[in-house]
Each structure stands twice: as C-alpha cells, then as structure tokens.
Amino acid sequence: MKKEEYFMRLAIEEAKKAADQEEVPIGAIAVYRDQVIGRGYNLRERTNDATSHAEMQAIRGANKFLNNWRLRDVDLYVTLEPCSMCAGAIVLSRIRCVYYGASDPKAGAAGSLMNLLQDDRLNHVCEVVSGVLKEENQKLLKDFFKDLRKKRKINSRKHLR
C-alpha cells in the first residue's frame, strides 16, 4: 500500500468515530517522521463548539506533542478538503503538506472555493495532494447523509402517529 493511502486510512478510521456519534464523518491525522502525532474527528454537535473540526484537533495534538506551534515537517491527512478556518490554521502552523480525500465544492478552501493553502501573500505555502482515496471518502459522506435522511423520515413518521 502506498504511504499516503496508509495514513489516509487512519484518517478514515477517525472519521468513522465521528459517524458512530452521529457527527458528519470527517477525520484527520498529523504525521511527523512517519509517526502519528495528532488525530481528530468532527465533534461539532456533541461539543457545541463551532471550531471542533477534525483538522483543528489534529493540529493541536501535534502542537502539544512537539511542544511547538510550528509544525514544519508535519503532514496532515484529512478525509475532506479543509474549510477556510482549518486552511487558515494549517498555514498558521506551517504544515508541510496536506493530503485530502474528497473535495468540498460548497466550502473547500484548498482549491474548490479558494486556495488558502497556496496563497503566496500569506507567510507560508503548503504542498497539497488532493483526491487520496477519493471515491472511498466521498462514499463515507454520501452514506452518512443517506442514512441521516432515512432516520429523519422514520422519526417524522413516528411523529405523525
């Protein structure tokens, strides 16, 4: 298995932890010298914290592990294209390379709506590799929302009785 697929599978494992808690399944992993030093998954609903995205937790974990806010030789693997908040945090922490799975045409800030990771007016420019295990990552989100719609339908039927 290619290294980037190996680490993306670990990010997918994180995303599944979110789905298990009925959160939108997005997961992230921070890697330093082939070692996982930060991980996270979306927990917005459960924590009621708008900033509780997978990437933010993985970055904070890596900051803590290295005892440094600069993550110069750290790579980030994330199942969905980062939003502008997370892309901003990635640039601020000087992450080397971002590997992401599915694109986010509605809010993606790493190539879709904008590309904050490679805006040379900012004080750091990342490498970006998109579409890592793309189909698998797209399916993960698609299945989650399909399931959610099904559950909502059942709940609204219950309500009618």
Place this chain on the structure above:
Amino acid sequence: MKKEEYFMRLAIEEAKKAADQEEVPIGAIAVYRDQVIGRGYNLRERTNDATSHAEMQAIRGANKFLNNWRLRDVDLYVTLEPCSMCAGAIVLSRIRCVYYGASDPKAGAAGSLMNLLQDDRLNHVCEVVSGVLKEENQKLLKDFFKDLRKKRKINSRKHLR
C-alpha cells in the same frame, strides 16, 4: 461613550493581558444582549498552540456559555482584523457582526487581503464594522513591537559581552 467603543475597550483590556505575557497584544470579546459571554487574548507562544488566537477563545467561550455552536445574535469585538482561520471560525459560528480595530495588511481576512466574512458563497455572511478605536489599537501593536526590538537589542548586546 458609544457602545462599540465601550466593548472595544474591553477587548483592548484582553490584548493588554497578552502583552503582559510577552505575547503579541490582540484581544477579543464576544457579546450577547449587551453581556460579555466570551473573551480571549493571543497566547500562541505560551501555549505553543498555533490556533490559540484571541477570537478562537472568545468564540469557544461563547459556544460554551450558550451551549450552542450557533452564535446567531452574538457580536465579536477584536482589536486587530481577523486572520483567515479566525474569519473562518466566525463564519462557521454564524456570528452576527464583527467590530475590529486596526487593519492587518499582511494577513487580514476581513477586507485587507480578502473578505471571508462577506463571501456570499459561504453559508453565512457577517456584518463588519472596521476601524473602531483604530489609532489606539494601532498604537498598542506598534508600541509592543518597538519595545520588543529594544529588548532584543539589549539581549544581543548582553550576548556580545
């Protein structure tokens, strides 16, 4: 005193707490129905956390206070124009209005480099009021960096002895 100046002065008080800890003085306050429900100041160096910006702490405080990730009737007062991470977090949390003091021509994402707070492709658009106590906020940062350069000069002299 105008209401926006009153709350901006509270944000300046937060910024001064950062300066007292030798952090770049940036402060923020979250206000809901004229009540301060979140506050924060820049603590990047002390916490070694790249995401430890004033606005992020104020938003998380407000999320906690309201037990809700949606901050629909919440206003944010911040001494410096938000960066792209913080602007992203502001949009994600649906903050109503952002009042900021000094502009940031190097990294400002609320009008200077870009305007993420008013990008109608995203799922929320904020009101923005810039230049609140502008001179005072500019001076706060200018004095801090002047002082820092002075200290560094003394330290490098010490080093030469």
